[in-house]
Amino acid sequence: MFGPAMAMPTVVIMVLLGAYPVLQGIYETFTNASLGGKSHFIGLSNYSSLLSDGSFGTVVWNTLLWTVVGTAAALLVSTALALLLAQPRRNAAFQLLWIVPWAMPQMTLAIIFLWLYTPLVGFLAGWAQHFGIVFPALLAQPHLALWAVLVPAVWSTYSFGMLFIHAALLGVDPQLVEAARIDGCSVFQQFRLVKLPLIGSVVRVVALLDFLWLFNQFAVIWIMTEGGPGNSTQILGSYAYYEAFMVRNVGLATTVGAVMLMLLLAFVVVFLFLARKTYGGLGVSR
């Protein structure tokens, strides 16, 4: 009894700080809460409104595209740069430089990229003009805007993964790599057959964290496009903000949040299941 009693303060704090807000949020999905107004219980109306909203399908699809492609891109960049940094003649200042995107505030990053992309008078448009090229208005084209906004999001994400993978690569026994080289493996084969299996557990954790990070992304999208043009860059995070603070429909916004929670839980469960089935767990390398 003494053990559980000692753990109680922590349990109480965790329930108060973790479970209560989530439960309160879920309760609000059944109300018509608005910012500053009174709320009433309205049953499943918010869920049915969301499902009947023509733009919600687009928002979910955008979120999946954004998260999956973004995670893949961030992972690729993180791994490539980690390999580069793991070279024997690495430079500390050079390493530091690659961490800058992670340290940069999201708002600053978004404003910089907005300025880069601005049609006609932006940085890239100005440079293109010197060469007689018309730089496309990326953020004004529904089929390009999502990818244009994804670039700064990936840029701000990769550093974190790069540091983890870099640390894992430093732990790989150089003799194993050397043996593979002597056996005739190319550089790519050395990576695929020797290094990757050894750092696999770290890569999986980074992939999971990148996914969660990008799925919940909001600031970059909101500052650069507010989800536009149309709803072409609207993802669940920005959509929840739009409903809560622009439309002030807190009930619907928390419903979007609840959907995000369900999707994330489903993803994490599937991810962990697959990791367990394939690798025996998240942190175990086969």
Added chain:
Amino acid sequence: MQDNQGAGGLVDAAKNGVQREESRRNFLRGTVFGAAGLAAAGLAKGGALGSLLSPPSSAVKPFNTVKPVTLTMWNQPTWANAVVERQFWTDLSHAFTKKHPNVTLNVDWISWDSSFTKDVAAIRSGNPPDIEQTGAEQMVYMASIGGVEPLDDVIDMFPLSKWTNQIKYFKWDGHYYGVPYLIGCYIFFYRKDLLEQKGIKQAPKNWDEWLAASKEITNPSKGIYGAGLDYTLGADSDQIFQGLIYAAGGAILNKKAQVAFDSPQTAAAYQFACETLPKAGVLPPGVTALTSPTSMATPLDTLYTDGRIGTALRWGIEALTYETFPDVWDKTGVALPPAGPSGHPGAFANDNPFWVFKGSRNKGWAKEFLRYFYDTSNVERLVEQSGWLSPYAGIHTSLDDKPWFKAMQDTMPYAVRFGFDYGPQAENGNAEDAFDLGRCAQDILLNHVPVDKALARYAKDLSSIYHLPLA
């Protein structure tokens, strides 16, 4: 909306001005006697007479306090030049402290996007700042939830100018809760030289002339485009489209608080802006992405000062920015926005109030600061440096001779704010916050949604958001 669309309205405004002038004289007279009283109080400092002669209102009791007071003001950037704006407030704060050595005014700058949320949270927490300067659209809601203090005694002390067209919306339950800070509207800027090269001697007077002139001056090979309008998401496009809709004879909400957005008149405005102008090729490429989250000026202003936009609907005060580019400014003409199908122009107007939070611990000093703010010399400097019209009658500055300032004054009778069309609705805050007119424009412009369908969808959304019936 504003009672200024005709001679009757102007006569009323003039009468109002006379009454206000009388109020001002009474105020001045009162001030003289008040000053004498305060002098007597000063002579009797520390004695019983001093306490008897100090201002009787509990709200203003700390006049002769020695206890340090710090006033906090939430302010939102509204000038074309943020550096000049901040300096104005810094100087004002120092001058107020010089006059009242125990009182310090801290001005915190907050963003437009977050102000409503912050205000509501501050009121609910019971720990708000003392003063705020913000958008008129929030005034009635804050009054209705008991978050702000009546300011009748402040508003009665000076004569209002005829430009304070939205002040009636600062009134709730028989009291004024806001005091007007600055007022203005959009006007029409155009490149005289480009028009003259095409034999056009005057500013376009209506949409047909505007379209024709824009076509004439558009020259993509030189990177020059005829029309500069804001199609981004956010407040700027909301404001542009409110002006266009009014010029077309439309509205968003009617007087009965019904959603009248999908009317043929509103459709005419969207057709002109989102179909006619783009098809004519007079808009700069990527116009929906010409956005800036950080300042009043947007890339549209950069394009204008680069000489790459021939005509533009912009806030009148942007002239202060444009003037700093003499090459373009010397060739710039200003006018009222071209008239739409209704036969009259249309523009968006603002009238930002100050308010004092009910939860302020220094209400007396907060009101005293507002009284100090409305000193003639401060208001003159405000107008001179910001370019906004004066809330205070009888203010004259060097801007009076500027054509753009005159154009802003001439446009004010046609300047609207559709969020107030149906009168203040406290339970909903203000419908203006739900306007998303740029998103509707982008649906037509980029996603090629037919105008009638885009408007119908948007009207349905608005009706659903605010539980207002469709007209």
